[in-house]
Each structure stands twice: as C-alpha cells, then as structure tokens.
Amino acid sequence: MKFNFNILYGLIITLILASCATVVRPDGGPKDITPPVPKAYHPENGSMNMQSKKVVIKFDEYILLKKLTQQLVVSPPMPKKPEISISGKNLVIELPDSLRENTTYTIFFGDAIVNFKENLPVHNFEYHFSTGNVLDSLMLKGFAIKSFNNTAYEELFVMLYKSMDDSVLYKEKPYYLTKTEKNGDFYLDNLAPGKYQIFALKDANRNYIYDQDDEEVAFGDSLVIPYHHSVFEPDTANSKKKIDKPKDIPLYVFHPNAKETKLLNNKDLPPLKELFVFNRGVGDFKIMPLDFISDTIWHYEVYGQKRDSITTFFMGLKQDTINIALWDGGQALDTLEIVLQKKKKKKFISKRELKKLEKEKEKNKLNKSKTKIEKKISYKDNIRSSFPFFSEIEMRFKVPLNEYDASRIHIYRVVDTLLFPFKSESWISDTINFMRIRVRARFDEREHYRMIVQNDCFFDIYHSTNDSIVRNFTTTEMREYGSLALEVKYDEKHPLIIQLLNAKNAVIREDFISKSKKINYPYLKEGKYKIKAIVDLNDNGKWDTGDFVNRIQPEKVYFVTKTLNIRANWDTEHIWTIKD
Numbered sequence: 001m002k003f004n005f006n007i008l009y010g011l012i013i014t015l016i017l018a019s020c021a022t023v024v025r026p027d028g029g030p031k032d033i034t035p036p037v038p039k040a041y042h043p044e045n046g047s048m049n050m051q052s053k054k055v056v057i058k059f060d061e062y063i064l065l066k067k068l069t070q071q072l073v074v075s076p077p078m079p080k081k082p083e084i085s086i087s088g089k090n091l092v093i094e095l096p097d098s099l100r101e102n103t104t105y106t107i108f109f110g111d112a113i114v115n116f117k118e119n120l121p122v123h124n125f126e127y128h129f130s131t132g133n134v135l136d137s138l139m140l141k142g143f144a145i146k147s148f149n150n151t152a153y154e155e156l157f158v159m160l161y162k163s164m165d166d167s168v169l170y171k172e173k174p175y176y177l178t179k180t181e182k183n184g185d186f187y188l189d190n191l192a193p194g195k196y197q198i199f200a201l202k203d204a205n206r207n208y209i210y211d212q213d214d215e216e217v218a219f220g221d222s223l224v225i226p227y228h229h230s231v232f233e234p235d236t237a238n239s240k241k242k243i244d245k246p247k248d249i250p251l252y253v254f255h256p257n258a259k260e261t262k263l264l265n266n267k268d269l270p271p272l273k274e275l276f277v278f279n280r281g282v283g284d285f286k287i288m289p290l291d292f293i294s295d296t297i298w299h300y301e302v303y304g305q306k307r308d309s310i311t312t313f314f315m316g317l318k319q320d321t322i323n324i325a326l327w328d329g330g331q332a333l334d335t336l337e338i339v340l341q342k343k344k345k346k347k348f349i350s351k352r353e354l355k356k357l358e359k360e361k362e363k364n365k366l367n368k369s370k371t372k373i374e375k376k377i378s379y380k381d382n383i384r385s386s387f388p389f390f391s392e393i394e395m396r397f398k399v400p401l402n403e404y405d406a407s408r409i410h411i412y413r414v415v416d417t418l419l420f421p422f423k424s425e426s427w428i429s430d431t432i433n434f435m436r437i438r439v440r441a442r443f444d445e446r447e448h449y450r451m452i453v454q455n456d457c458f459f460d461i462y463h464s465t466n467d468s469i470v471r472n473f474t475t476t477e478m479r480e481y482g483s484l485a486l487e488v489k490y491d492e493k494h495p496l497i498i499q500l501l502n503a504k505n506a507v508i509r510e511d512f513i514s515k516s517k518k519i520n521y522p523y524l525k526e527g528k529y530k531i532k533a534i535v536d537l538n539d540n541g542k543w544d545t546g547d548f549v550n551r552i553q554p555e556k557v558y559f560v561t562k563t564l565n566i567r568a569n570w571d572t573e574h575i576w577t578i579k580d
Contacts, residue, residue, distance in 0.1 A: 035120040036063050036113065043129065050129045055093035057127065062089055062116035070155070071110030075176045075188075076100070077208065082107065093127065102132030104190045108178060124181075128190050138191040138226035142249030143184045144200050144218060147554035148543060149505075149532075152184030153253050156216075157203050160188060160196040160224070166551075169199050169210040169217075177208065191226040198224045200251045210548075213258050213279065217548050218251035254546040254554040261328045266336060272314045272462075274338055281307035282328045290323040290335065300400055300461055302433045313399060314340055315461060375464040381471065383451070389475035390523050393439035393451060399460040400434045408454035411441050414472070419450060445477045482566040484521040486531060488513060490578035497534040497541065503527060512541065526568045531560040533578055 036059040038045075043052050065086055074081060083094035091113065099105065106128040111121035130136070140160075144153040159174035175196070180186045200218035201210055210217060227246050258280040265277040287299055294316070302311045314322075320341045326333040378398040382391070406426045412419040422441055430436035437458075443449065453469035488498060492515050500509045500521060508529075511519050534543045535556045546554035558578050566572060 032115065032118045032120065035122050036061050036115045038122075038125075041127070045127055046129065046135055048130045048133050048135050050099075050131050053095045053097075055095065055127060055129075057091040057093075059089050059091065059113075059122075063091065064114050064116055064119070065112055066114045066119065066121070068109070068112045071108075071112040071179070073108040073110070073157075073177060073179055075106045075108065075174075075178060076103065077173050077177070078105070099131050102130075102134070104128060104130045104132075104134075104136035104192065106190050110179065126189075136190045136192040138193060138228055140188045140191065140198075140224055140226050140249060142186055142251060144180045144186060144251040144253055145184055147218075147252040147254045147546065148557065150557055150559060152182065153180055153200075153202075154182050154184065156180040156184075156186075156253065157201045157208070158186045158188065158251070159199045159201060159208070160191070161199070162194060162196060164197065164223075168197065169201070171209070173208040174199075188226070193226065195223040195225055198249060198251070200253055202253070214255075216253050216255045217546075218253040219548065219551065219553075220249060220251065221553070224249060252546070252554055252556075256548050257545060261331060261333060263326060263334045268339055269311070270339075270342065272317075272340055274312045274314070276310045276312065276326070278308045278310075278328075278333075282310070283307075284327075284329045285310060286327040287312065288325040288327060290325055292317075292319065292322060302400060302435065313461060314338075375462065377458050377460055377464045377466045379458075379466075383471045383473050385473060387443075387449075387473040387475055388523065389443045389445045389447075389477070393441075394429070395437040395439075397435045397437075397458070397460065399462060399464070401428070401437075402434075402459050402461050402463070404428070404437065404458045405456075408457035409437075409439060410452045410454075411439070412450045412452065414448040414450050422449065443475045445475055448472070448474050479569040480525075481523045482526060482568055482570045482572060484524060484529070484564065484566060485571070485573045486519045486521070487516075487573075487575045488519065488533070488578065489516045489575065490533075492516065495536045495539050496578070497536050497543070499532040499534070501530040501532055503529070505530070512536075524566045526566060529564045529566055531564065531574075531576065533558045533576075 038057050039060050040058040042056045042058075043050065045057075063086060065084065068084060072081070072084065078096050079098050080096040082096060085092045085094075093107065106126055109122070109125040109127075111123055111125075113122045113125050114120060128135070142158075144156050144158065145151060146153055156179065157174075158178050158180060159169070160176040161168045161172065162175050163172060165171070176188055176191060178186055178188050180200075198220040199210075201208075202216040203209075204212050204215050231245060261282055262279045263276060264279055265275075267275045267277075269275055285301065287301075289298075296316055298314060298316055300313045300315065302313070304310065317340055320339065322338050322340060323335065324338060325335045379395050381393060381395045383393060387393075409424070409426045411422040411424040413422045414420075424439055424441035426437055426439045428434055428436065429438040439451065441449075449472070451469070451471045451473075453466065455468045456465045457469075458466050484500075486498075488496070490496065495512060495514045498511045498513060498519060499507050502508055509521065513519070535558075536542075537555050538544060543557065544555050546552055560574070560576055564572065564574060
C-alpha cells in the first residue's frame with residue numbers, strides 16, 4: 001500500500017493552525033442604552049447614626065469614574081474630601097474622621113459614574129447619611145442665569161450659610177452646597193430647618209471662598225427657608241384647596257467691577273502703535289516718559305467702548321524703544337519698555353553703493369519742498385455694489401484724523417454716462433477718537449450713484465493723506481425689506497433700553513423709552529431677530545453689573561420670548577408686556 005504524504009502534511013498544518021487560533025466574542029450586538037443601576041448599598045442610602053467609615057455601592061454592571069474632580073460635591077463640606085475608588089461593579093467611598101455630630105451629609109456625584117461600555121452616566125447620583133438619629137429632609141430649588149443675557153449658567157456652585165455675617169462668603173466655606181445643571185436649575189436636598197443666606201459662585205480655584213476678582217457671583221435678595229417635598233404634592237383630601245407652592249429662587253450671576261485697575265496685557269501693533277488691555281474701564285489715564293523728554297505731543301489715545309482697552313499711537317519719536325509708566329488717576333499701573341521700530345539687520349553695502357545712496361540723499365534734501373507725501377491713509381467703508389437707499393455712508397480710518405475738508409466729498413447721480421451733482425452732507429461722527437466720517441444724502445430707490453472724494457481730503461495724525469477715491473453703487477428697493485411695529489407696555493417705574501438684536505446677537509438698533517411706547521423698525525433685512533429690554537435703574541443709558549459689597553443686583557434684562565421672523569415686503573406687529 002502506497003502512503004500519501006501530501007494528505008499527512010495537510011492534516012499536520014490544519015492541526016497547527018487550529019491550535020494557534022484564538023476564540024473571540026463576535027463584534028456587534030445591540031448597543032447598550034441603559035445607564036448603570038445601583039443594586040445594593042452598604043450601609044443603606046439614607047442611613048442614620050452612621051458609624052462606618054467605608055461605603056460600598058454595588059451596580060448591575062462594570063462602572064468607571066469620569067471627571068470626578070469637576071463633579072464631586074460634598075455637602076456640608078467634610079474636614080477632608082472622601083476617597084472615591086472603583087472595584088469592578090462597586091463604588092467605594094472612604095469617609096474621613098471627625099465628621100460633624102447630628103449632621104446630614106450628601107455626597108453628590110453629578111454624572112461622574114458611567115458604565116464601562118458606552119460611558120452612559122447615572123444622572124445626578126448621590127449618597128446621603130446622618131451622623132445623628134435624624135435624617136434632614138427639607139429642600140430648596142431655583143435657577144441661576146447670566147444677568148446680561150438671561151442664559152442658563154451651568155457648573156456653578158450654589159451655597160447656603162447659617163451665618164448671617166455679610167462677609168461670610170469671603171471668610172467661611174458653605175454649610176450646604178450643590179451645582180447647577182445644564183439648564184441652570186439647582187436643587188438642595190436633605191437640609192435642616194432654619195434660615196439661610198444663599199449665594200452662587202463661579203469658584204475659579206475651587207476653595208469655596210470668594211477670593212478672586214475674576215470669580216462671578218450671585219446673591220439672594222433675602223434669607224431663604226427650606227420646605228418639605230410634600231408642598232408640591234396635591235391635597236387628595238381637598239382637591240379644590242389652592243396650594244401656594246414655593247417659588248423657585250432666582251440667582252442673577254454677574255461679574256463685579258474690579259476694585260482696582262490692573263493692566264492685563266499689552267501688545268505691539270507696529271508701526272508706532274500699542275494696545276493696552278485692563279481689567280476694568282480706566283478713568284484719568286496717563287502715560288509718563290521715563291527715559292526721554294518731549295516738548296511736543298508724542299502720543300494719542302483711542303479708547304474702546306468700555307474704556308477697558310486703549311490703543312496708543314506714538315508720534316514724532318526717533319528712538320527704537322522707549323520706557324514709559326502707566327497711570328490711572330493717582331494709581332501707578334505699570335512700567336513698560338515699548339518697541340517702536342524693530343531694528344533692521346545690518347546689511348553689507350559696497351563703497352560704490354554707499355556713494356550712490358549719499359547722492360540720492362543729497363538730491364532728496366534739495367527737493368524736500370517739492371516731495372509729495374508717499375504714505376497714504378488707510379480706511380474702509382460700508383459701500384457695496386448694492387447699497388441700502390435709507391443708509392448713510394460711513395468711512396472708518398485706521399489712524400485718527402487730524403483734519404478733513406468736507407467740500408472735497410461729492411455725491412453724484414449717474415444716468416448713463418452723465419453725472420448729476422446730488423445734495424449731501426458729511427461730518428465726523430466719532431467726536432472722541434476722530435476715526436469715522438459719515439456722509440448723508442436722500443437716496444432714491446433703485447438708482448445709480450457715485451461718490452468722489454478728491455485727493456488730500458483727509459489728513460491723519462501722521463500727516464498721511466488720501467489719493468482720489470471713486471465708489472460706485474446702486475441703491476436697493478423698499479420691497480427688499482420687512483418692517484416691525486413693536487408696542488412696548490410696562491409699569492413705567494424706570495426707563496428702559498430697548499435693543500433690536502440680529503441672529504448673531506449683535507445690536508442693530510437701540511431706543512430709550514420712559515413710558516409705554518410703539519417703536520417702528522421700517523427697514524429690516526429678511527431674517528430672525530430678538531428684542532431685549534434693559535431696566536436702566538440709574539438712567540445712564542447702559543447696562544450696569546451688580547455690586548456684591550453693597551448688595552446691589554445687576555440691572556434686569558428681559559427678552560421677547562419668541563424669535564421674530566421678518567420677511568421681505570411684509571409688515572409684522574408685536575405687543576410686548578414687560579412685568580418688572
């Protein structure tokens with residue numbers, strides 16, 4: 001019998017491959033959409049007379065901790081934070097020594113506990129216990145919003161204090177605390193009876209103390225008293241009985257004005273320009289030279305809208321660098337070295353080239369009086385090929401103007417190839433910084449126009465001027481716009497600032513009213529708009545933040561509850577009743 005070695009060889013290879021193969025679970029299967037569920041507590045959740053220093057909570061699946069440091073809140077604070085760890089399906093809590101007697105503690109995990117597979121969180125998970133024979137069961141709830149725009153404030157500490165000291169937020173950690181949710185809501189559970197001061201704090205350094213200028217804060221107008229959950233349950237014995245449910249506590253978060261002016265940043269903006277940024281608006285700002293003396297005006301300041309930023313233009317200085325001191329009133333802010341001109345790298349020049357340069361220099365000296373200014377003024381305008389017939393032309397300059405000649409600005413109506421002079425007027429609209437010119441004319445709809453600005457019309461502080469400017473445009477038609485008639489009704493206690501905002505929350509128009517009034521917006525581009533009202537308590541024409549030291553709330557703002565959709569060639573009416 002003849003043996004087939006090919007068959008034997010094939011069997012050996014098959015056995016080797018089979019022995020090397022690894023059995024794995026097939027991929028796929030249904031996606032896990034259920035978060036972990038706690039199955040057992042030891043000691044039980046809500047235990048009293050707590051003696052154990054270790055808490056073990058068993059879940060129905062393997063778990064992980066995600067962003068625990070940011071989400072863990074212990075209320076009231078313990079002498080040391082508890083140690084939290086994971087062991088398979090178990091959450092292990094190691095409690096510190098020296099807990100307060102007869103105190104109900106809540107350990108709030110937020111969404112830090114997630115399952116192993118999909119990172120699905122156990123939403124707002126918490127464990128609570130009492131070191132005494134009573135488990136406190138009262139509660140408070142409310143919401144925190146940013147005071148300037150009424151948007152929800154997430155991840156904000158809400159704090160309760162038993163102390164009635166006005167400065168307690170500066171000195172002591174809270175007795176109870178919690179965090180706001182994504183929608184700004186907050187809940188404080190397991191509270192003891194009593195009266196409390198309530199605050200909210202964006203605790204930048206997480207020490208539960210208000211000790212930094214950049215920390216946002218909020219405070220309640222009055223003391224708060226916790227209540228029992230049962231106040232929200234219907235009275236089954238008397239269904240007709242009206243129950244006065246506690247109102248949610250509003251907390252309006254604001255950034256207080258800094259106590260002292262500080263320079264936050266400065267930046268070189270070559271050539272001959274420096275930007276200074278401060279933590280608040282400056283008052284009497286001054287720049288003092290430290291290493292030079294000048295008999296002429298050597299700097300010019302342009303202030304930002306809130307005076308918390310200043311752009312300084314330096315003039316007539318030949319130095320590459322200067323040393324200066326910044327002052328705000330009687331307060332010294334900083335000393336700085338400012339680079340005016342970057343030093344040019346030395347370049348090798350032959351004797352022949354040097355003689356040529358010297359000849360050109362002498363020639364320029366002789367023709368100095370005839371030499372025309374080469375540096376041209378830099379500007380932008382709002383003219384486009386299609387220009388709103390009701391608008392004014394605006395020219396914005398990068399450097400403040402020293403002078404301009406209004407007689408050198410002309411508007412013409414264009415008919416075929418002919419130009420017909422069109423009545424117009426121009427003026428400096430920015431009387432503080434001298435960087436904007438406006439041109440007004442009564443344009444007709446759907447007509448062709450040309451603006452001509454003759455050369456040497458504008459001169460800036462560096463004596464730069466302009467070449468002749470020619471801008472062509474065609475005006476729009478009325479039917480391209482929608483209109484809005486807004487009737488504002490309110491109790492007339494304080495003046496209101498009514499702002500029309502576009503979809504990007506930019507202020508399109510601002511009106512000041514002291515009583516109920518109808519406001520007309522005749523020329524609105526098609527799109528979505530918002531209406532905002534500011535209660536101008538001090539009648540200064542702007543929104544003012546709060547004052548924590550003197551317990552003055554920020555000025556209230558209101559919004560029309562729905563976005564207004566404006567359509568072209570369509571009139572919209574809206575009645576807005578504001579209840580302060």
